[in-house]
Amino acid sequence: MSNETSITRVHARRVWDSRGRPTVEAEVSLRGGAVGRSIVPAGASKGMREALELRDGGKAFGGQDVQLAVANVNGEIARAVLGMAADDQVAIDEVLIALDGSPNRGRLGANSLLAVSMAAAHAAANARGVPLYRYLGGAAATLLPMPQIQIFGGGAHAGRRVDIQDFMVVCPGAASFAQALEWTAEVYRHAGELMAERGSQLGVADEGGWWPAFDANEDALEALVAAIERSGLVPGEQVAIALDIAASEFGHNGRYTLGLERRQLDSDGLIELLLRWCDKFPIASIEDPLGEDDGAAFARFTAAVGRRVQVVGDDLLVSSAELVRESAAAGAANTVLLKPNQRGTLTETLRCWEVARALGYGGIVSARSGETEDTTIVHLAIGWQVGQLKVGSFARGERMAKWNEALRIEERLGARARYAGVGVFGCNPA
Ligand code: PGA
Ligand code: ZN
Numbered sequence: 176m177s178n179e180t181s182i183t184r185v186h187a188r189r190v191w192d193s194r195g196r197p198t199v200e201a202e203v204s205l206r207g208g209a210v211g212r213s214i215v216p217a218g219a220s221k222g223m224r225e226a227l228e229l230r231d232g233g234k235a236f237g238g239q240d241v242q243l244a245v246a247n248v249n250g251e252i253a254r255a256v257l258g259m260a261a262d263d264q265v266a267i268d269e270v271l272i273a274l275d276g277s278p279n280r281g282r283l284g285a286n287s288l289l290a291v292s293m294a295a296a297h298a299a300a301n302a303r304g305v306p307l308y309r310y311l312g313g314a315a316a317t318l319l320p321m322p323q324i325q326i327f328g329g330g331a332h333a334g335r336r337v338d339i340q341d342f343m344v345v346c347p348g349a350a351s352f353a354q355a356l357e358w359t360a361e362v363y364r365h366a367g368e369l370m371a372e373r374g375s376q377l378g379v380a381d382e383g384g385w386w387p388a389f390d391a392n393e394d395a396l397e398a399l400v401a402a403i404e405r406s407g408l409v410p411g412e413q414v415a416i417a418l419d420i421a422a423s424e425f426g427h428n429g430r431y432t433l434g435l436e437r438r439q440l441d442s443d444g445l446i447e448l449l450l451r452w453c454d455k456f457p458i459a460s461i462e463d464p465l466g467e468d469d470g471a472a473f474a475r476f477t478a479a480v481g482r483r484v485q486v487v488g489d490d491l492l493v494s495s496a497e498l499v500r501e502s503a504a505a506g507a508a509n510t511v512l513l514k515p516n517q518r519g520t521l522t523e524t525l526r527c528w529e530v531a532r533a534l535g536y537g538g539i540v541s542a543r544s545g546e547t548e549d550t551t552i553v554h555l556a557i558g559w560q561v562g563q564l565k566v567g568s569f570a571r572g573e574r575m576a577k578w579n580e581a582l583r584i585e586e587r588l589g590a591r592a593r594y595a596g597v598g599v600f601g602c603n604p605a
Contacts, residue, residue, distance in 0.1 A: 179207030180261045180302045187248035187290060189241055192217055192545040193573040194381065197241045201248050201290035203298040205261050211297025215286045215516055217545035219381065220331040220340060220421050222467055222490035224498065226519040229284025244287040252283065252291055262299040268292055268522035275519075285519035292520040293551050307551065308584060311558025319352040319585050320556040320564035321345055321595040322578065323417050323460070323539060324359045326366045326402065327395050328380025328568065329387045330421050332544050336380075337387040338433045341419035342395050343565070344403065345459055347597035348413035352585045355594070356569075356578055358406065358414055363569040366402035381544045382567030383574050391436055396456045411457030419462040420449070423490045426466045442472035446479065453484055459600065462487035462512065473507040485510050485537060485600055493517040496530040503534040510537035513561065515552070528559055537599055539563035546573040550580040557584055562599040 184204040192198045192214075200214040217228060229247070231240040255274050259267055271292060275283040300310035308316050323343050330340030344362055346355035366385055370376040375388035389395045396416065403410045410416075422445065425432055429442040440448065442465060449464050461480075465473045467490040477486045488508035492498045494517040502508055511531040515524045528538050540556035542565065556564040566577040585592045 179205065180209070180299055181206045182256050182259050182261055182295070182298075185248060185253035185256060185291060187245045187287070189245050190214055190547065192547050193571065194545045196239045196545060197236055198545070198547065199241050199244050199248065199286045199290045201294040203261060203291065203294040205298050205302055207302055209298050209302035211261070211294045211299070211301055213290055213293035213297055213551055214547045214549040215289045215293075216543035216547065216549070217286075218514070218516070218543040219545065220424050220490075222423070222493040222517065224467070224495065225493045225517045226285035227279050227281040228286040228516065229281070241286060244284040247283045247287040248291055252287060256291065256295070261295045261302065264292075264296055264299070265522050267295050268520035271520055272523075280519040285516055288519040289516050292522070293515070296521055297551070306584065306587070307554035308557040311554065312560060316558045316560065317588055317591045317593055318557065318560045318562060319581060319588075319592055319594045320540070320562055321347065321599055322352065322355050322359065322581070323563060323565040324363070325382050325384035325568040326363055326399055327387045328382050328384030329395070330424050332381035332384075333387055335434060337389055337392055337395060337435050338425050339392050339395065339418060340421035340424065341417075341462070342384070342387070342399055343417040343419070344399070344414050345417050346414050347459065347600070348409070349594060349596065351592070351594045352581055356582065358408055359569055361406035362402050362408070362414060365405040366398065369398055369402055369405070379568070379570055383570035384568040389435070392433065393452070396452060400456060415457045415459035417460035417462070418458060419487075419489070420464050421490070422463050423466040423468070427468060429466075429469055429472065431466075442469055443475075446472060446476045449476065450479055453480060458484060460485035460487060460510075463489050463491060467491050470502065470505060470507050473502070474505050477507055477509060482509075487512055487539060489514075489541070494524050494527045496523070496527040499527055499531045499534065499536065503536065509535070510539060512565070513538055513540045513555070514543060515555070516543065521555075524555075525559060528561060537562065539565050541565040542567055542574075542577065548573060548576045550577050553577050553580045553584070557581070562595040
């Protein structure tokens, strides 16, 4: 078999993401004839400790071109992995990391490394004739994640029209992934109707959530509850709220500026505001409640909400096993967001999840705001039994491609499929 899976060709090309920006696609071909292909996504509200994606700079496409990263794959990287066994993911990723040689993947670029890391996994799965989730997780890969779906998009994804970045719903009360999507479809539709009635239906933001034309951040929360109720669903029981505050985007050194409400808060002021929201609204999960440079306050917030609310570290943890270890010791966050392009290889991302899980953390596999039709992350969530998946909203092809892929997998698993539901919180959030 290993001969069959030996890599005979690596080819990258420039393709385009959901924001119309260049990104890297790689194809890995194996001796036995199998081919794997993958496209890397790109973030807009990035953590400062993320692995670096390589962009060309200059005038074309606002400096966002990826010709250098494409050339790195077709040159140095291809030479290094040719002949390697595609089904030895750890060995491939170790070669990629060593070849880059920089602490932040900045020499070859996390975008060039990840494209090859993911394409190799796809090729190996194809060589075995199994779907990627099954290749990654074996027969145990039967857990369908609870989707976390954006209804209003804000922050960096909506010209900072509101401060909070993601107003999302989760469906802990659904019986299956398919039902969670049905419920969310109704909430999304009713939220749009509600905005139309108010005369503020102005299209959608970067990830497909409704454009957040609100006068205060709290108005969006009220609209979200109203949309759940209009859908005939019970807020907090069937459908709960999840927020990504993305506080690093509007605060540094413990000073936070809520532009929409024209006020400044210190760390404890922001904590107090969020705790008030947790009392007032059926909130089950909050991501990046405080800035990535405000770890002590992050820990104070985590302690204050206890196990009542899931506290997710995105910019704080950037999918790093080391940072998860540190923040667990400090008591900051209890769940890690997993974005493969924050690290640059599948192996490092999986390592982060293994360390997090061993420390009692939950996990959420996440897309980026710049996405494509690539559905690898769905397979990671299921193959690695992570239990939650965040992909943006319930509109736009690059988002729906992921939700639809999970539906196919749920159907294929049939009676073996289990829906993660409320169990992922390790508590009763609502
Ligand atoms: P992104 O942000 O724009 O960096 O992908 C998504 C997130 O903060 O979760
Ligand atoms: Zn985030």
